[in-house]
Amino acid sequence: MSEDNPVYTPPFSKAEYNRRLAETKKRMADAGFDLIICQDPANMSWLTGFDGWSFYTPQVVLVHLDEEPIWFGRAQDAKAAHITTDIPPNNIIGYSEKLIHHAIGHPYDELADLIKHRGWASARIGVELDAHYYTARAHAHLVEGVPDAKVSDSEQLVNWARLVKSDAELVYMREAGAICTAAMNRAIEKVAPGVAQYEVIAEVYRAQVLGVEGAYGDYTGLCPLIQVGEGTSTPHLTWSDQPIPRETLVMLEMAGARHHYHAPLTRTLYLGSPPSEVTALTRTIIEGVDAALDMARPGVTCEAVEAVWQKVLNQAGYHKDSRVGYSVGLNYPPDWGERTASLRPGDQTVLQSGMCFHFQSG
Amino acid sequence: MSEDNPVYTPPFSKAEYNRRLAETKKRMADAGFDLIICQDPANMSWLTGFDGWSFYTPQVVLVHLDEEPIWFGRAQDAKAAHITTDIPPNNIIGYSEKLIHHAIGHPYDELADLIKHRGWASARIGVELDAHYYTARAHAHLVEGVPDAKVSDSEQLVNWARLVKSDAELVYMREAGAICTAAMNRAIEKVAPGVAQYEVIAEVYRAQVLGVEGAYGDYTGLCPLIQVGEGTSTPHLTWSDQPIPRETLVMLEMAGARHHYHAPLTRTLYLGSPPSEVTALTRTIIEGVDAALDMARPGVTCEAVEAVWQKVLNQAGYHKDSRVGYSVGLNYPPDWGERTASLRPGDQTVLQSGMCFHFQSG
Structure with missing residues (x-):
């Protein structure tokens, strides 16, 4: 498409997202988290700009203190992450389609693999324990997949960061x-x-x-x-x-x-x-x-x-x-x-x- | 309101809901559950007719093999349960408003109390582990609240019962x-x-x-x-x-x-x-x-x-x-x-x- 007719126009500047990430990382450090996993679509969007009605399948934004954000979600929605965010392409990771509504496996199995692959197997991880789409089953697969990590409730850490609007x-x-x-x-x-x-x-x-x-x-x-x-x-x-x-x-x-x-x-x-x-x-x-x-x-x-x-x-x-x-x-x-x-x-x-x-x- | 202008007209007959409940209880018996907890709003509606956009707060329908269904939800939504369902009034139970977005307590604490009060403390309980609104935190409060129960995934038991339409x-x-x-x-x-x-x-x-x-x-x-x-x-x-x-x-x-x-x-x-x-x-x-x-x-x-x-x-x-x-x-x-x-x-x-x-x- 030509630049006159862009497929997507981001609602905020890169500087605005950088400010939000810095604020979030400060709160993470204060709360004792190395890594947070955000499944709340509003938190995903606020942190990175990620948009789309795809929150009915597991998808998350990871924020690690020492890294750019990571988007992890369904492969067919990865393109939306490329278009709507400034996340580095290497940090946009789609999971296997066969894990959608799978009886035994779960997308969070591959999320746990990703966390270990990044060297965060024993990290202090904050999860959104009471967010609408953070299901008990997703949590169980995560906890089982990263047995050496310390997983605990981030207690609406990003939601609180959203309270005062810019x-x-x-x-x-x-x-x-x-x-x-x-x-x-x-x-x-x-x-x-x-x-x-x-x-x-x-x-x-x-x-x-x-x-x-x-x-x-x-x-x-x-x-x-x-x-x-x-x-x-x-x-x-x-x-x-x-x-x-x-x-x-x-x-x-x-x-x-x-x-x-x-x-x-x-x-x-x-x-x-x-x-x-x-x-x-x-x-x-x-x-x-x-x-x-x-x-x-x-x-x-x-x-x-x-x-x-x-x-x-x-x-x-x-x-x-x-x-x-x-x-x-x-x-x-x-x-x-x-x-x-x-x-x-x-x-x-x-x-x-x-x-x-x-x-x-x- | 007069009968010419009812506040709510149920979409199905009582017989239809009875058929669904009987089918569900048969599946429960086959799967080894005494009690299932349904938080999926479609399952709640399919089982009882309960309707309303109130699924953003914890609310459930309980089905026990030996009992009429129970609705448990936010007190302000109990009226909708009275209007949209045939659940006996004694089985419509609102939880304390202060538990909404409470830092320590959770509505599922009172759900666990209800289960114990009904004499089901050591029941075999099926939960919708991967339903959109069944959060990891809700599950944790339930499991902690009924330590003698055997809580496990109902694996879309009611969803499967919904597959063939009447x-x-x-x-x-x-x-x-x-x-x-x-x-x-x-x-x-x-x-x-x-x-x-x-x-x-x-x-x-x-x-x-x-x-x-x-x-x-x-x-x-x-x-x-x-x-x-x-x-x-x-x-x-x-x-x-x-x-x-x-x-x-x-x-x-x-x-x-x-x-x-x-x-x-x-x-x-x-x-x-x-x-x-x-x-x-x-x-x-x-x-x-x-x-x-x-x-x-x-x-x-x-x-x-x-x-x-x-x-x-x-x-x-x-x-x-x-x-x-x-x-x-x-x-x-x-x-x-x-x-x-x-x-x-x-x-x-x-x-x-x-x-x-x-x-x-x-």
Whole structure:
């Protein structure tokens, strides 16, 4: 292809990835790891730029303190690693196709071989023990394959490094916000008595991908959600062909995603004349959000932000059990949360400029 | 809500779920399990009807030989279990919200307590060791929590039970096929020189959800894929804002999903005048598909179907390394494959009426 029509344009500069790798290696040294194995697709992408919907088969990025990153994955996805990353070609390694869904062997057998071949057989290795796609079986094959290594949980080491966004990342977060606003506005425009739930969602998907001027959208970590009436008590049930009634609550939750950076938003509508308790709750929620936004400044803890929100709710006789927010950013299905800081009691993470949260006030 | 406007309509009868549970318990008895723990959302749904995009937090269905199924998950998703399943209310158990992304505790600690409380502390327990969301950390907490149990891999026991579809399931598979055809036709209609890739995908998403007369669509296990020109060598790279050139290959892969049953389809277009080698390859592929479809009859093995396809390719001087197909049906992100039978050398699964495959001829 000509340079006017490139097959892929990296979302960040080489310098940005170098900064992230340096930050990660510093955290590795502090935590006592020689090598980390990252299977979380958001961590793989954040560290190297690797992209593609291939996270349903085993694939990882290895970061060793003394080496450039290594991509290890399915042979047919190695080309995507060559195209989307600056990883040296010798560090892009595809495993045997026959290991896909193999009854006895596992791709991690060849990963263990690779680790030994590189001379890291007795390394201190950090793994993402609770990452969505890091299965118990993968872990068992790894541990058996490198018996002399010290394998332990890296405890979201890279996720924590992702918490504070760079200026370059914030550009995409803001674009994601604009895409989300456009999609939410399209949904609100479409919601009306008699319209089926799926008709609203069809428009949301289209708006999420069309994005805004100069910024198309990516797929989002969760699908767009709509709940109607009694359904609003089941936060993760998806759309049906039920027509929206004349008098009802409608809950919408969706994100905009820009180069896989997410800005999610939750909004509740009332069709018809809202009962007085709904109006009162609305006022309380707005007051609570305002109080939380006032509180959310660098130097304040996550739990302090939640506390002022909860206090407003409590004073009005309400209570929200689940956390009111959590950090978001670069992500892939099945979630847009980063699994690090949450706005909830007990979370003493101190807010810094550049952190981004999904605030689920409703 | 009134009965005219139900919050949820189950996709299958109670009798269908009873049949599935009986089949599963038979397989459990044969394999020597008292209890299986299913975290795969497709298995959870197939066994009980449980639905919702909540698989990004730990949640499971337990099947014990002597008991009705048990749903165990996040408290805020328990309502969805009450609405979407016939599980007895006493068997729907929510875990403590504070265990979400907890540094030390894990929801599986309470799962282990539940298993002991039910008197199954020394049961023979099957787990889905390689299911996408069954993490190494979840497994470690389970094993530590039930030290007297015999915990081992159930080896896709429920996935294999899903392989042959019932008549009721085939209705949805056919509707999914109609939805997929509609979405693919919309894509083909939209693809043209100068149109950006994301503009095609926006239409595909809309068509996937709008579905066909009487059958709206669900989200699909993989996102719709488009690759253009050189990009066709990276099968899982997703859309960009590059305009489609005048003379080029365009690869499209997408599914239709109906009540989460998937019919996927891959198609390759050529814009402009195809070079003679593309035309020749097209003829070979059509011939290969015809040969494979002729061969695919009950009683024939998966590998025999692949062999006739590969033979046609080889005779024309081509070879396809990766499997040409795999079983599909009920599924949730990140995949639509069932992780059981594959059309590839060595797979001696015998075809039966009611099995469904994604045949990826291109």
